[in-house]
Amino acid sequence: MKIIPNIKLIVKRILNYKVPGKYLTIRPDDIYLVSYPKSGNTWLRFLFGNLLYNDGVSFLDINSKVPDIYMTSKKEIDGLSSPRVIKSHEPYDARLPKVVYIYRDPRDVVISYYYWCQKFSVIKEESFDSFFQSFIKGDVPFGLWSDHVNGWLSAAKKFPEKILTITYEELKEDTYEGFKKILDFCNFDYNEKDIMNAVNASSFAEMKKNEKETEANSFFNSTNKNISFVRSGKSEWKSKLTETQLRIINDKFNL
Template sequence: MADLPAVPSIGQGTVMANLHSKPLCYVHYKGIKFPPGYNSVENLCFAENEFEVQDDDIFNVTYPKSGTVWMIEILSLILNGGNPSWNQSVLNSCRAPWFTTQLGLEAAHLLPPPRLLTCHLPIHIFPKAFFSSKAKVVYTLRDPRDVLVSYYHFSKMCVPFENPESFNHFLESFLSGDVPFGSWFDHVTGWMKLKGKSNLLFISYEELKQDLFGIVERLCHFLGKELDEAAITSVVENTSFEAMRRNDMCNSTMLPKEFMDQEKGTFLRKGICGDWKTHFTVAQSEYFDKVYQEKMEGLKGIFPWEHTRQENHLGKGLNF
């Protein structure tokens, strides 16, 4: 569904207001470029090397536009026993802080355990302390063609992101990894190297769309937070696309125009699978498939969107 840092402070808002008045200058850290205004090399370095991970931390990790905000809402509800009061009264950026930013780090330090933390970090700059901890990661991934389309529309309305010249130009940038947060292919293949670890759970956007109730049950078991049927039903009902669109705590309408220009688009836009088919030409689709096959060598056949291509229906999930 979406991907939001904490609401900018007044000082950051001043920076945001000037971002589109001149060419963007992205923040670069270890080969990855990050949106300016709320990211800095210092904060990213701290997140990687000094962030203190607690054993009961729960990390919500995604590549942009892969269901980040959807998973925040699901995990928030699970942690609150299915009661929607927390989701409906506290901004998602405060419930699940983006700890790689200054504001997010401050919010993370205020959270009682178990902390829910969010980021788009690739594996090579994820907090080092995680790897010697019992903390858990929920990694959500999505058909990269739908990611690309959602990212394209998001970049047109989000001020700290460069406005795409055209869809075709953005497709080229996405396939080459020349977009904020780097290559989708590198991000996914990097994290997939940890598959099989007991403290890491992979979930696909497509599985969430196909069987949300079943995935919530799976997440509850992974987190050791068993809920009864009524509580799980509440999680499902309060994380429907329409429910989230109505919830100002997660639909981005609370963000200032200096950060998110709502006149240029809707943050929670469609929330569907297969929207790429309305954007890709035949030539673009063939080109994308060629690059995908080259970059995903060794991981073919395990993702739901590959089953849709082969069998014209959703697959049975991730074959781990």
């Protein structure tokens, strides 16, 4: 017998299971950090966490301070004080009051997404070429890259007061100015020193170091230790994609 989602949720509550944060109660002052997977969302969460909290964030507490709706329970997120900064990979949702949507070149996304899936055992013993074909067809979690991105970009044109879009590449080129632009949109007023401290604490070198220091006690403990979650942060598609793959992905997404 197939149980409909709402009944599943009720059953979980009755049995005291952890209800995923995607069922949280949306507040009018919530700020959502949204992206297609592997597009810079975790980096953005670290930037916010290292700015908003005096003791910063690490992979030990990132999910409780700047919660992930897939890893943090509804109860935990609902217990946070406002304004909350929350991570999501969901497609366009008109209910969200304030959204920072970050998106990245799909040629780099497909590479990063492949390694993420291997690290978290979403796929096993699958070649990159096989994963590439699935990505092109949208046969991966969260579907086709272009559908996800275009949905949010179209909405941002209609509701610029609610949705700010920024590319991963723009944020990487000048992280201070990019983050300052995001903070202005979120109506957060911080001085230059605090912002720069958050930027420095959220560098890829610092995040990579933090991953190694915390992996035994964080959510990385049960993942493949031979694959880093924080890899290089650099564009790799020119050296990783074959000519055939490059032609396919360029044609698919009109690059």
